[in-house]
Amino acid sequence: MRYINCLNNISAKGTDLLGSDYQLTDDIAQASGVLVRSAAMHDMDLPEGLLAVARAGAGVNNIPLDKCAEAGVVVFNTPGANANAVKELVLCGMLLASRGILPGAAWCREHADSPTIGKDAEKAKKAFAGQEISGKTLGVIGLGAIGALVANAAIDLGMNVLGYDPYVSAEAAWRLSPSVEHVTNLDDVLHRSDYVTIHVPAMDSTRGMIGAHELEVAKPGCAVMNFSRDTLVDNAAMAEALEAGRVATYVTDFATPEVMAMQNTIVLPHLGASTAEAEDNCAIMATLQMKDYLENGNIKNSVNYPACDMGPAPAQGGRVAVLHANVPDMLSQITGVFGEVGANIDNLTNKARGNAAYTMLDLNAPATDELVAKLTAIEGVHRVRIVK
Ligand SMILES: NC(=O)C1=CN([C@@H]2O[C@H](COP(=O)(O)OP(=O)(O)OC[C@H]3O[C@@H](n4cnc5c(N)ncnc54)[C@H](O)[C@@H]3O)[C@@H](O)[C@H]2O)C=CC1
Numbered sequence: 001m002r003y004i005n006c007l008n009n010i011s012a013k014g015t016d017l018l019g020s021d022y023q024l025t026d027d028i029a030q031a032s033g034v035l036v037r038s039a040a041m042h043d044m045d046l047p048e049g050l051l052a053v054a055r056a057g058a059g060v061n062n063i064p065l066d067k068c069a070e071a072g073v074v075v076f077n078t079p080g081a082n083a084n085a086v087k088e089l090v091l092c093g094m095l096l097a098s099r100g101i102l103p104g105a106a107w108c109r110e111h112a113d114s115p116t117i118g119k120d121a122e123k124a125k126k127a128f129a130g131q132e133i134s135g136k137t138l139g140v141i142g143l144g145a146i147g148a149l150v151a152n153a154a155i156d157l158g159m160n161v162l163g164y165d166p167y168v169s170a171e172a173a174w175r176l177s178p179s180v181e182h183v184t185n186l187d188d189v190l191h192r193s194d195y196v197t198i199h200v201p202a203m204d205s206t207r208g209m210i211g212a213h214e215l216e217v218a219k220p221g222c223a224v225m226n227f228s229r230d231t232l233v234d235n236a237a238m239a240e241a242l243e244a245g246r247v248a249t250y251v252t253d254f255a256t257p258e259v260m261a262m263q264n265t266i267v268l269p270h271l272g273a274s275t276a277e278a279e280d281n282c283a284i285m286a287t288l289q290m291k292d293y294l295e296n297g298n299i300k301n302s303v304n305y306p307a308c309d310m311g312p313a314p315a316q317g318g319r320v321a322v323l324h325a326n327v328p329d330m331l332s333q334i335t336g337v338f339g340e341v342g343a344n345i346d347n348l349t350n351k352a353r354g355n356a357a358y359t360m361l362d363l364n365a366p367a368t369d370e371l372v373a374k375l376t377a378i379e380g381v382h383r384v385r386i387v388k
């Protein structure tokens with residue numbers, strides 16, 4: 001029996017796929033796999049038996065990726081599985097920033113008991129008039145799964161779209177409408193955009209990427225939308241830009257005390273991926289990826305180990321997975337151990353990603369304890385798994 005711990009509410013559409021060899025547990029110490037959404041894992045101790053963490057979502061800033069890699073714990077995410085949900089809320093955010101929808105609806109609620117509400121509304125509505133988004137310019141920062149969907153949808157709505165992403169993958173670039181103008185300078189994007197939307201991961205390199213300088217060069221009266229993470233925007237600079245009217249509205253999915261103290265904000269409680277469809281998609285993808293790793297050692301969509309697929313574990317013989325540091329001479333040391341104990345390798349894959357590497361080997365006989373002990377003793381080996 002394998003035990004899985006859910007640190008957040010995970011859709012049963014995913015966990016139901018685990019099957020009868022698995023059991024959900026509240027005790028993380030017992031778990032070989034963890035399913036998580038936004039729960040903070042940085043200060044958690046990683047149980048010895050933990051093999052995999054699957055993030056049912058895109059952002060992995062709540063998970064200590066390097067600490068997990070060094071403990072031989074593979075971390076997965078679910079690229080694109082919730083992108084449509086976020087795209088729809090970004091479009092909604094842009095409309096909320098453009099029209100007096102929220103104050104207009106609040107006015108109606110306040111006058112709910114008035115018998116003359118219909119007549120009064122016709123007079124009151126001029127206070128809630130807005131502007132159309134068609135014909136305006138949207139700057140999209142980050143053209144991955146979400147940014148590309150937002151950019152394409154905005155084109156369909158008649159907007160001019162500027163796209164900025166120095167690291168865009170070829171696959172993501174292919175998904176973009178040819179009408180999206182590729183701009184290589186962030187200042188140019190900000191200077192020309194009536195609306196700016198940020199879709200980049202939260203990392204040290206992106207912390208405060210929208211700061212005092214960026215808000216200074218931004219088009220006066222623009223709206224900024226942040227459905228990525230709070231740390232991407234410098235709060236003090238945003239508060240100042242809103243007060244000065246340089247930014248007309250800040251729409252954010254991240255409620256913090258600093259943001260709540262700012263004027264002209266529309267703040268949501270991290271709702272971007274909160275749709276039944278996105279929660280199901282993420283849970284299914286996270287569960288299947290984790291299951292394939294636990295049962296076969298295959299790695300797909302990991303954010304701290306390389307991809308590796310050797311298909312189902314062999315019906316005969318054994319399969320061994322070695323999670324190790326990406327340093328010279330590891331492969332020869334690993335294969336040397338197989339020679340020493342007289343184990344015959346039928347097939348192997350060795351892949352590296354950043355500081356981590358993964359070697360998976362199929363044998364014509366089951367792995368022995370001696371083999372595992374010798375592999376584990378190699379300096380730089382983080383974990384040895386007998387997959388089968
Ligand atoms: N509000 C919510 O509920 C949700 C928020 N998110 C957030 O949105 C972020 C983006 O999600 P996806 O589009 O699915 O990720 P993704 O990985 O598909 O795309 C991220 C893009 O950002 C680009 N990028 C990285 N650094 C950059 C920089 N300095 N300047 C410009 N572009 C840069 C990358 O090249 C990549 O194309 C996630 O990391 C997460 O933090 C994601 C899903 C739901």
Ligand SMILES: O=C(O)CCC(=O)C(=O)O
Nearest residue numbers: 037038057058059273274
């Ligand atoms: O699970 C959620 O609701 C948050 C989704 C999110 O922020 C992400 O996927 O990065």
